[in-house]
Amino acid sequence: MTSTDHRTPATRQERHTVELTRAEALALLGGVSLGRVVFTQRALPAVRPVNHLLDGDEIVVRTHDSSALLGQARPHGTVVAYQADALDPVTHLGWSVVVTGYCRPVTDPADLARYARLLQPWPRLPGHIMDSAVRITPHLVSGMRLVRAG
Template identity: 55%
Template sequence: MTPVPSEPGARMVEMGRDEALELLGSVQLGRVTFTDQALPSIRPVKHLVDAGDVIVRTHGGSALLGRALRSEVVAYEADEIDSATRTGWSVVVTGTATHITDPAALARYQRLLMPWIDPEMGQVVRIQPEIVSGYRLVAATRP
């Protein structure tokens, strides 16, 4: 039996900061990455993008909040990829996490961003992007 050639895959196209942040803001779920006991740790969280910053909610005892209280660097990633067409996009933001304590800002973000697992997730963390990288996976052209 002769193997059937597979469809060409996708190719990666780098996108600019503004486009990457716009796409990041178009989805609600991503993954935050930080160091925990000298090892990488990843947590799924809901987010929103506000004025170029990534905003997430968490609970008072979370490892992420501990990083934000110390203004540590974290990474945040979200994507939307279609496994059938092998197309989509992925964005990674790297920046400093800080705990939002201003009462007006806290109330605003608690209103705009509903937690996905626990309504008692009253803490809010801002990730201020220093590095933003994004790639689109686009259908490869046939030769």
Template identity: 40%
Template sequence: MDDIVELTDRECRELLRADVVGRVAFVTPQGPRIVPVNYVVREAGLELRTTPYSELATYAPGSQVAFEIDHLDREQGRGWSVVVHGDCERVQDDAAAAFEEPGEDPRPWAGGRRPLWLRLVVAEITGRRVGGEHWPHPVVPRR
């Protein structure tokens, strides 16, 4: 059995920049929720769009949330995971408008309008890898 290897901050950030889909965990009055989201990495943190009436839009802003991306290679019995913790806030500036430009950052995969911008202000990033100390990553394709 291989030991778990802690990823460096730099490795975690590289993996975050290499992918476009992750999961956000937040708490509602009915309990915890985890939802998949498209995201983009900016200097201020991770940004994503959602609908104003979603549970994410209703309960995440003003709260602490967790965000996770990972990759699993079942055949080789190896994988990695990056987890981000921080505060969620509504984006109030026009800087996020670049998300709307064709050819720029990824658009939400889900249909419908997603005009509400949320930002996860990074407080902590951690990552782990299992399956061999010399396993090359990222395995996710660069966008």
């Protein structure tokens, strides 16, 4: 290790990737609460860290009524990507899941009330009431686990 090599010995270990099945990827996604949603804003990619819940196979994100994501999803929906992971910063082992699908506003009052009970938005923005939600229906689901070789 040179003086400019800031990697610890654990990060230099051999690793390889293992592809996840759709079911494995969604199960891992359902086991964490934070991720990133990627959508188009003014013809450019936008990425927002958000918390989520998995409702069946659908990803639900609460938002405020004037959010860019909700604006893109109205009225007919939009294609988005959603990514979440759990990676160890020392060993660089863990997993990552990416879902691409159609994002639509949640309009059913009973669903909105249920999501308000189950999902507390992060972060809470001053002056914004998080009383809206979007639902992402996965079409493409990919995931990989990074494991030690051997």
